[in-house]
Amino acid sequence: MSESILKLQNATMQFGGVVALNDVSFEIKKQEILGLIGPNGAGKTTVFNVITGVYQVTKGDITFEGKSLKGRKRYKITRGGVARTFQNIRLWGDMTALENVITATDTHKRSGLISGLFGLPISRREEKRDKARAQELLDFIGIGEYADRLAKNLPYGVQRRLEIARALGTEPKLLLLDEPAAGFNPAEKVELAKTIRKIRDAGYTVLLIEHDMSLVMGVSDRVVVIDFGQKIADDLPAKVQNDKRVIEAYLGVPEDAS
Amino acid sequence: MFNLRDWGAGVWERSGRPVRVLIALGAIAAAASLPLLGGTFLNTPIADYGSVLVFPVAIFVIMALGLNIVIGKSGLLDLGYVAFFAIGAYTMGILGTKTGLNSWEILPIGIAMAMFAGLILGVPALRLRGDYLAIITLGFGEIVRITALNLNSIGGANGIVGIPTPPTIFGLEYTFDNHRLYFWTFLIIILLTIWMIRRLSVRRAGRAWESIRQDEDAAELMGVPTFRYKIWAFVLGASVGGAAGVLYASKTLFISPDNFTLQVSILILACVVFGGMGNIWGVVLGAIILGYLPDRIRFISDARLLVFGAVLVLMMNLRPDGLLPRKKREKALPEKGQS
Numbered sequence: 290m291s292e293s294i295l296k297l298q299n300a301t302m303q304f305g306g307v308v309a310l311n312d313v314s315f316e317i318k319k320q321e322i323l324g325l326i327g328p329n330g331a332g333k334t335t336v337f338n339v340i341t342g343v344y345q346v347t348k349g350d351i352t353f354e355g356k357s358l359k360g361r362k363r364y365k366i367t368r369g370g371v372a373r374t375f376q377n378i379r380l381w382g383d384m385t386a387l388e389n390v391i392t393a394t395d396t397h398k399r400s401g402l403i404s405g406l407f408g409l410p411i412s413r414r415e416e417k418r419d420k421a422r423a424q425e426l427l428d429f430i431g432i433g434e435y436a437d438r439l440a441k442n443l444p445y446g447v448q449r450r451l452e453i454a455r456a457l458g459t460e461p462k463l464l465l466l467d468e469p470a471a472g473f474n475p476a477e478k479v480e481l482a483k484t485i486r487k488i489r490d491a492g493y494t495v496l497l498i499e500h501d502m503s504l505v506m507g508v509s510d511r512v513v514v515i516d517f518g519q520k521i522a523d524d525l526p527a528k529v530q531n532d533k534r535v536i537e538a539y540l541g542v543p544e545d546a547s
Numbered sequence: 548m549f550n551l552r553d554w555g556a557g558v559w560e561r562s563g564r565p566v567r568v569l570i571a572l573g574a575i576a577a578a579a580s581l582p583l584l585g586g587t588f589l590n591t592p593i594a595d596y597g598s599v600l601v602f603p604v605a606i607f608v609i610m611a612l613g614l615n616i617v618i619g620k621s622g623l624l625d626l627g628y629v630a631f632f633a634i635g636a637y638t639m640g641i642l643g644t645k646t647g648l649n650s651w652e653i654l655p656i657g658i659a660m661a662m663f664a665g666l667i668l669g670v671p672a673l674r675l676r677g678d679y680l681a682i683i684t685l686g687f688g689e690i691v692r693i694t695a696l697n698l699n700s701i702g703g704a705n706g707i708v709g710i711p712t713p714p715t716i717f718g719l720e721y722t723f724d725n726h727r728l729y730f731w732t733f734l735i736i737i738l739l740t741i742w743m744i745r746r747l748s749v750r751r752a753g754r755a756w757e758s759i760r761q762d763e764d765a766a767e768l769m770g771v772p773t774f775r776y777k778i779w780a781f782v783l784g785a786s787v788g789g790a791a792g793v794l795y796a797s798k799t800l801f802i803s804p805d806n807f808t809l810q811v812s813i814l815i816l817a818c819v820v821f822g823g824m825g826n827i828w829g830v831v832l833g834a835i836i837l838g839y840l841p842d843r844i845r846f847i848s849d850a851r852l853l854v855f856g857a858v859l860v861l862m863m864n865l866r867p868d869g870l871l872p873r874k875k876r877e878k879a880l881p882e883k884g885q886s
Contacts, residue, residue: 341768343764343768363767363768364767364768364769364770364771364772364773367768367769367770368770372769372770373768375765379762379764379765380762380765381757381758381761381762381765381766382761383757383761383873384754384757384758384761388754388757391754392754392755392757392758392766392769392771393769393770395751395754395755395770395771396769396770396771398751400751401751401752402747402751402752402779405746405747405750405751405752406743406746406747406752407746408746412750412751415751416750416751455769456769458769459769459770
């Protein structure tokens with residue numbers, strides 16, 4: 290098995306008296322699609338938030354490529370190779386689709402404000418390169434024809450896809466997808482599953498939060514289940530589906546059994 | 548509804564390079580000929596027309612352009628912008644009267660001082676957002692004014708008198724009433740500022756500011772060093788304000804703390820909002836109108852402020868995004884597009 294890229298070690302996240310994550314440990318291997326599921330409020334998005342630095346874990350540690358992410362600034366985590374999408378779409382609505390992606394590619398520019406002001410060759414070169422790269426990513430995700438439209442005017446499904454393209458614009462090694470299929474119809478979900486596999490095959494590692502079981506089970510190599518902030522299963526999709534604790538978490542415990 | 552901004556942008560986008568150069572030169576020529584139109588309808592009834600064009604109009608335009616970087620581009624509400632104007636003006640006043648430096652030599656120093664002040668204010672203040680940032684900057688503006696008021700070494704309430712005019716260059720004499728020369732000089736500064744902002748807007752910095760304005764958290768999580776770019780916006784805005792201050796002082800030759808009240812900050816903010824936040828041409832137009840209008844209608848004496856206020860209220864109701872709103876259009880969708 291290949292080496293792991295991200296590791297959560299006994300990650301605990303407390304908000305006052307509320308324990309959102311309790312001693313959660315799991316790892317993601319390179320070029321893997323890991324599904325993260327759990328009932329509403331289980332703490333899935335909190336996992337994303339502690340990985341991307343929105344929250345700092347109260348206890349435990351998170352390492353990415355062997356280095357701790359604790360205390361690192363959010364934009365530096367992204368620049369280090371962890372990018373995410375948002376459950377509730379958070380595109381920059383007044384920018385075009387292409388500009389949204391280019392802004393993310395700026396992460397890797399060496400030219401800054403001064404070279405931009407005087408139009409130095411490095412700035413021109415990078416602008417040209419990243420514009421081409423952004424268009425390439427839009428095409429890769431399959432929304433190339435929307436490049437010049439304002440993000441806020443795009444159809445819902447395209448916005449969701451644009452979120453993925455924008456995250457890829459930061460050239461991540463690990464891509465975190467937060468419910469990318471929310472609000473999709475079955476045909477769109479099939480399409481998305483293809484896209485996610487395509488992303489993995491292009492060399493990215495994917496951590497996927499999703500409620501749609503057929504999508505998660507179909508696309509993931511491995512599935513981690515959390516409930517009430519605790520990890521209750523971590524196995525192959527087929528095994529997780531038959532795990533007693535997972536079924537209990539989703540369907541509840543029969544009364545006479547408790 | 549007819550959108551002048553989109554119409555203008557459409558004309559600009561459709562035309563090739565020679566036409567664009569022609570449009571730009573035409574606009575510059577039109578602006579440069581403004582001081583020659585004193586005898587026409589434009590004339591201001593009481594104040595001297597040439598003088599009005601320099602202050603408030605030209606100075607307002609410069610300041611509004613600077614404040615637009617902070618508010619319009621990056622979405623940071625700065626209510627103490629007058630502080631940078633004051634720092635530029637006082638740098639000119641102090642150095643101009645106490646050393647042998649002339650206006651052109653002091654200009655970069657004044658800009659540097661304002662930028663430094665922007666940095667000092669920005670580092671603590673820009674950790675805050677929205678209303679909190681507005682309150683801090685409001686306080687900063689007042690602190691600068693009150694400090695000037697209480698420091699007797701820089702004139703206290705009496706201010707600084709006898710600030711020298713800029714030295715003669717190319718045989719052009721900057722005498723007190725040579726308003727046209729001042730106007731043309733300020734016009735060059737305005738053009739330089741516009742060039743700077745346009746350059747930055749289409750590159751990395753402009754996109755970073757735009758993303759911060761629209762969703763700062765998303766920007767940070769997409770790898771934009773938001774704090775650094777907010778500081779840059781603040782410092783660049785301050786530099787333009789500082790330049791306006793130096794020019795103002797070397798034109799009026801007398802400054803006092805009364806010139807730098809909160810009212811100035813609010814008025815410049817009004818220019819930006821009235822003209823169209825985030826759009827250079829809107830902001831320029833807003834500053835011209837709000838700078839010029841009170842003097843044009845001075846014949847109705849005390850009622851002019853009432854009319855001025857009514858115009859503002861009416862306009863903001865009719866066009867809440869300003870005279871020339873920021874970019875909203877998009878290129879046409881290619882035919883092959885699906886729904």
